[in-house]
Amino acid sequence: MKVTLVMAAVGLVTVLGVGAKRPSDPPFDPPEMVRVATGEIAFRPLGNFALSGKTRTPRVVQTTVPGFDIMKYQVTGAQYAACVADGACEGARVLAPDAPQTGVNWQDATAFAQWYSQQTGASWRLPSDVEWQLAAAERYGDSAPDPAAADPGAQMLASYENGATLRLKADPALYAAGTFGLNSNGLADVSGNIWEWTDGCMQTGTLTEDGRVAKTDPYCGVRIAGGVHRAAVIDFVRDASGGGCAVGLPPDHLGFRLVRGE
Known part of the structure; x- marks a missing residue:
């Protein structure tokens, strides 16, 4: 009997690897996922660009983005609360367990x-900005001024007007997941009233x-949030409406969804 147990233990170590840690039971039911197929986007980086010392807007460039799996819904209050309860996340106000x-x-x-990667044994991460744009599909909004605009004041005014027009579709009140429906990729609530970290x-x-x-050159102390406009x-x-938005109009609410895989 002892020999059998020892052999079984050795076999387990062989399968898991020395020092390997078996993932614990998932803290909540696995999230629904959407497969976004490889596709092309008209991408322009967001930030500060200049031509001959004068501020300009970059032109869009057709960019191929490899396919990936992404959460259908944004991370909910209940899911985030599980991370807080485990001591791995900072506390945040939860409006409702089923709300983003x-x-x-x-x-x-x-x-x-x-934390969720450790809990499940799978790799989870935020999407890149190009992945988010591909996933958002027809709900992606670009508030950048015309690249031909030369006057800095006119550029700022055009960016504000473009963003304000796009925001007519957003409602500052929060609702349960799924309120804003699905886009053509099958993602829920994209470009609703929540901007998503990338x-x-x-x-x-x-x-x-x-x-x-x-x-x-990237400045990663400032991150891109995707929404009605970037x-x-x-x-x-945590609340950009009160300050902290480096470029463009501030988001109403900040949330997120994750990509599965490296």
């Missing part, structure tokens, strides 16, 4: 992804004469 979790910053969202960073750089990016928000800010 808001009032979280990029660091909170990243901590949740790391791993994208604000960019600073220069442009060529035709408006393409010649050189760019916003660049300081990574520790």
